[in-house]
Amino acid sequence: xxxxxxxENKTKAQSMGLHSEVLTGKTQQKFFNPDEAENFYYWGTxxxxxxxxxxxxxxxLDCKEANKKIDELMxxxxxxIVIKNPQGKHSLGVGVLNKLNLIFEGSLGYFGVGSxxxxxxxxxxxxxxxxxxxxxxxxxxxxKNAGSCFGAAVRGGDLICKGSVGARTGIDQKGGTIIVxxxxxxxxxxxxxxxxxIILGNVGINLGDSMYDGTIYVxxxxxxxxxxxxxxxxxxxxxxxxxxxxxxxxxGEDFDISKMTKVVAGKKLWNYDALEPTEKKGAx
Amino acid sequence: xxGIAGLIHRGKSSNVGNELQAMLQALKHRGPDxxxxxxxxxxxxxxxxxxxxxxxxxxxGSSSINEDESVYDxxxxxxxxxxxxxxxxxxxxxxxxxxxxRYEMQYDEDLMxxxxxxxxxxSVEILSIGKSLELIKDLGDAQEVxxxxxxxxxxxxxxxxxxxxxxxxxxxxxxxxxFWGYPFSDVSVVHNGQLTNYWNNRRMLENKGMRFMSECxxxxxAVYLAEKMRNGATLEEGMxxxxxxxxxxxxxxxxxxxxxxxxxxxxxxxxxxxxxxxDLVAMGSEEIAIRSILPHEIDTYDPFDGEVKVWQI
Numbered sequence: 001x002x003x004x005x006x007x008e009n010k011t012k013a014q015s016m017g018l019h020s021e022v023l024t025g026k027t028q029q030k031f032f033n034p035d036e037a038e039n040f041y042y043w044g045t046x047x048x049x050x051x052x053x054x055x056x057x058x059x060x061l062d063c064k065e066a067n068k069k070i071d072e073l074m075x076x077x078x079x080x081i082v083i084k085n086p087q088g089k090h091s092l093g094v095g096v097l098n099k100l101n102l103i104f105e106g107s108l109g110y111f112g113v114g115s116x117x118x119x120x121x122x123x124x125x126x127x128x129x130x131x132x133x134x135x136x137x138x139x140x141x142x143x144k145n146a147g148s149c150f151g152a153a154v155r156g157g158d159l160i161c162k163g164s165v166g167a168r169t170g171i172d173q174k175g176g177t178i179i180v181x182x183x184x185x186x187x188x189x190x191x192x193x194x195x196x197x198i199i200l201g202n203v204g205i206n207l208g209d210s211m212y213d214g215t216i217y218v219x220x221x222x223x224x225x226x227x228x229x230x231x232x233x234x235x236x237x238x239x240x241x242x243x244x245x246x247x248x249x250x251x252g253e254d255f256d257i258s259k260m261t262k263v264v265a266g267k268k269l270w271n272y273d274a275l276e277p278t279e280k281k282g283a284x
Numbered sequence: 285x286x287g288i289a290g291l292i293h294r295g296k297s298s299n300v301g302n303e304l305q306a307m308l309q310a311l312k313h314r315g316p317d318x319x320x321x322x323x324x325x326x327x328x329x330x331x332x333x334x335x336x337x338x339x340x341x342x343x344x345g346s347s348s349i350n351e352d353e354s355v356y357d358x359x360x361x362x363x364x365x366x367x368x369x370x371x372x373x374x375x376x377x378x379x380x381x382x383x384x385x386r387y388e389m390q391y392d393e394d395l396m397x398x399x400x401x402x403x404x405x406x407s408v409e410i411l412s413i414g415k416s417l418e419l420i421k422d423l424g425d426a427q428e429v430x431x432x433x434x435x436x437x438x439x440x441x442x443x444x445x446x447x448x449x450x451x452x453x454x455x456x457x458x459x460x461x462x463f464w465g466y467p468f469s470d471v472s473v474v475h476n477g478q479l480t481n482y483w484n485n486r487r488m489l490e491n492k493g494m495r496f497m498s499e500c501x502x503x504x505x506a507v508y509l510a511e512k513m514r515n516g517a518t519l520e521e522g523m524x525x526x527x528x529x530x531x532x533x534x535x536x537x538x539x540x541x542x543x544x545x546x547x548x549x550x551x552x553x554x555x556x557x558x559x560x561x562x563d564l565v566a567m568g569s570e571e572i573a574i575r576s577i578l579p580h581e582i583d584t585y586d587p588f589d590g591e592v593k594v595w596q597i
Binding site (some may be wrong): 087088089090106107108109110125126128129144145146147148163164165166167168183185186187204205 | 550551552553555557570571572574575579581583584585586588589590
């Protein structure tokens with residue numbers, strides 16, 4: 001395997017302007033081919049028509065029945081599904097692996113829209129713990145507040161909360177972007193490995209504790225830095241990138257991005273070896 | 285994993301028995317072993333309500349030892365004799381189950397001494413003493429306990445409750461929540477989490493004369509706060525102090541005659557969702573608990589780590 005650090009040719013992801021930094025170690029970038037991703041097809045996913053819209057009232061359904069119904073509607077080609085009366089139920093909208101406009105008119109409980117790959121989700125209420133956990137791609141917008149473990153282990157996509165979030169936002173994050181319009185609790189970015197978090201408000205104690213990699217931008221006050229999290233100077237490309245992201249997220253229009261604090265890993269605790277688990281198995 | 289719920293109506297009374305039942309029923313999946321209610325009812329406020337048990341529920345799943353029911357009557361007679369010797373005047377007595385009673389009584393002396401003497405009778409435990417507090421706990425889900433103790437008709441200003449999944453101690457009434465803040469009238473506590481410095485604190489508090497009835501770690505919170513208040517601290521001061529004094533992960537609610545409070549540990553490891561409006565505060569381990577009494581769209585939020593809040597009626 002070629003070492004990315006010494007590879008002078010720009011990767012496709014870099015030439016597309018997705019990022020400019022030189023990454024060390026084995027990364028997703030090495031295994032990720034954008035061409036391949038565009039044609040990637042999961043078994044059991046559907047071709048849907050965004051103009052085909054339907055309302056689904058889940059007041060009398062439990063989460064299993066509701067998710068089955070969503071799957072059924074997608075199989076019939078509905079590309080815009082509006083969920084009425086979610087009433088804080090758990091695990092709604094999980095495992096959607098195709099493009100879809102999913103709109104929730106109300107609030108979700110735990111594990112809302114977890115393990116998704118591709119849909120655009122809008123939630124007009126709040127979400128409970130572990131919203132969008134393990135999300136691979138897509139966009140999730142939450143109009144109100146979110147609970148703890150917001151965006152745990154996300155690997156890609158944009159996760160936007162316009163209100164405040166609880167503790168451990170972006171725990172174990174492996175990619176993608178988490179944007180929070182309000183405040184965030186303790187242990188934000190705990191053990192994050194890649195990706196970016198933007199918090200426009202204040203954050204609690206132990207920010208970025210034990211983070212391996214990735215970047216956290218904070219607009220307000222920081223309770224305290226976690227172990228091995230350090231401040232890094234903001235660059236112009238940071239400002240430009242945040243500006244672009246906030247515009248897409250439709251928040252923080254007049255926010256002074258240049259005054260944000262950038263937090264990265266000090267890498268003193270770095271204990272990654274260069275091999276991915278699958279490769280390690282092969283090496284043994 | 286346990287489920288806790290609480291609500292406080294400000295400036296009015298409501299059917300808190302039914303409301304809390306709906307909230308706890310929604311949290312049943314978090315704790316199927318036992319359910320407890322601490323209801324602050326619209327009593328006349330003149331006399332003490334004492335709820336006590338003389339034995340355990342040995343129903344399905346209980347870890348208690350089966351006893352012949354005749355011992356319950358003997359213990360109840362001993363309680364009556366003791367009350368007489370202490371000078372307490374019993375105005376009304378109700379037998380709710382073969383093992384639990386509700387007494388309305390007049391008593392003007394020290395409650396700590398009173399409780400110690402009553403509980404010196406074998407297997408007798410005072411669940412609560414208060415002028416408005418009605419503390420009920422038993423095995424079963426929220427609906428079963430509500431029906432068994434006829435709580436549907438209870439009206440009051442505020443209430444806290446608990447659906448328990450036993451982890452640290454047995455499935456029995458003595459380990460069920462809420463815990464009474466012995467020896468203070470009208471103080472009750474429910475807790476979700478684990479306390480890791482239970483034995484150190486318990487030894488210290490027992491040396492100071494405080495009493496523990498179970499080996500459930502959550503009981504420590506009630507005793508800890510009671511000891512702080514005994515030394516002159518306000519409820520809020522005691523709660524703030526508990527954030528550093530108690531080790532482990534916890535979210536707990538504490539209620540007094542006219543207030544309701546919540547505290548969350550500094551790691552924010554246990555869930556809590558809060559809804560606040562001018563006339564109602566409702567909170568629970570999960571949003572579905574609040575939704576069960578407020579089906580319309582509302583704004584809720586998670587309190588942050590180390591947060592302590594107290595509301596008055």
